[in-house]
Amino acid sequence: KAGVTQTPRYLIKTRxxxxxxxxxxxxxxxxxxxxxxxxxxxLQFLFEYFSETQRxxxxxxxxxxxRQFSNSRSEMNVSTLELGDSALYLCASSFHRExxxxxxxxxxxxxxxx
Amino acid sequence: AQKITQTQPGMFVQEKEAVTLDCxxxxxxxxxxxxxxxxxxxxxxxFLIYQGSYDQQNATEGRYSLNFQKARKSANLVxxxxxxxxxxxxxxxxxxxxxxxxxxxxxGTQLKVEL
Numbered sequence: 001k002a003g004v005t006q007t008p009r010y011l012i013k014t015r016x017x018x019x020x021x022x023x024x025x026x027x028x029x030x031x032x033x034x035x036x037x038x039x040x041x042x043l044q045f046l047f048e049y050f051s052e053t054q055r056x057x058x059x060x061x062x063x064x065x066x067r068q069f070s071n072s073r074s075e076m077n078v079s080t081l082e083l084g085d086s087a088l089y090l091c092a093s094s095f096h097r098e099x100x101x102x103x104x105x106x107x108x109x110x111x112x113x114x
Numbered sequence: 115a116q117k118i119t120q121t122q123p124g125m126f127v128q129e130k131e132a133v134t135l136d137c138x139x140x141x142x143x144x145x146x147x148x149x150x151x152x153x154x155x156x157x158x159x160x161f162l163i164y165q166g167s168y169d170q171q172n173a174t175e176g177r178y179s180l181n182f183q184k185a186r187k188s189a190n191l192v193x194x195x196x197x198x199x200x201x202x203x204x205x206x207x208x209x210x211x212x213x214x215x216x217x218x219x220x221x222g223t224q225l226k227v228e229l
Contacts, residue, residue, distance in 0.1 A: 020220040031214070031215050033215045033216065033217075033219070035219075042219060042221055042222070043205065043207075043217075043219035045216045045217060046214050048214050048216060052213070052222075055214050055216075056216050058173065059214070070202065085159075088157050090157075090159055092159070092215065092217075094215050097215055098147075098209060098211055098212075098213070098214055098215065100147075101147060101161075101164025101165075101166070101173075102148065102164075103149065103161065103164075103209075105151070105158055105159035105160075105161070105163055105218070106158065107156065107158040108157040108158065108159075110157065
């Protein structure tokens with residue numbers, strides 16, 4: 001079956017703009033979590049959605065937001081982009097929220113902010 | 115708070131040899147899960163292996179095995195019979211019960227497999 005799909009794969013924005021990234025989980029998976037990966041900070045948890053509700057949030061400013069639709073697809077939005085937002089954004093999906101080793105990632109969306 | 119420590123920034127191994135990537139963790143939660151992921155240069159995080167804190171046996175998945183030593187809080191990844199395609203960044207991660215799918219990652223180990 002298809003894996004986790006993230007779009008777009010690559011994008012370039014300028015400071016002050018906003019961006020929306022999309023994540024389609026594996027069919028049947030209801031949990032989608034988002035991570036930011038940068039050379040300086042490594043992999044950091046952004047937020048998790050399950051059944052259209054945000055269940056967990058990392059330590060990021062309010063410019064970072066997300067949502068999940070009834071088909072479990074998720075989007076994350078970053079407003080008023082800053083240079084430091086340049087990163088690889090990864091999403092992961094799972095059927096359950098925990099107590100399972102089933103947590104699969106997509107290929108990521110690589111954002112460059114100029 | 116949880117913490118994952120990977121002390122080997124880079125490792126070299128010859129093809130067909132076994133290699134161990136170190137991971138230690140710190141948590142006060144009695145119930146947790148430990149993951150290993152492989153990240154090639156393309157960026158995708160590829161799931162390798164999972165160990166639950168209450169699992170009695172060490173996890174194995176093909177050429178990957180996890181050497182879980184609970185008392186020492188270590189969860190080392192062993193790759194047997196290394197292949198050139200194993201060259202990648204490897205991350206150890208942890209999730210605690212009650213934390214949903216929030217993973218805490220280590221800083222990673224860059225593995226290079228040589229002929």
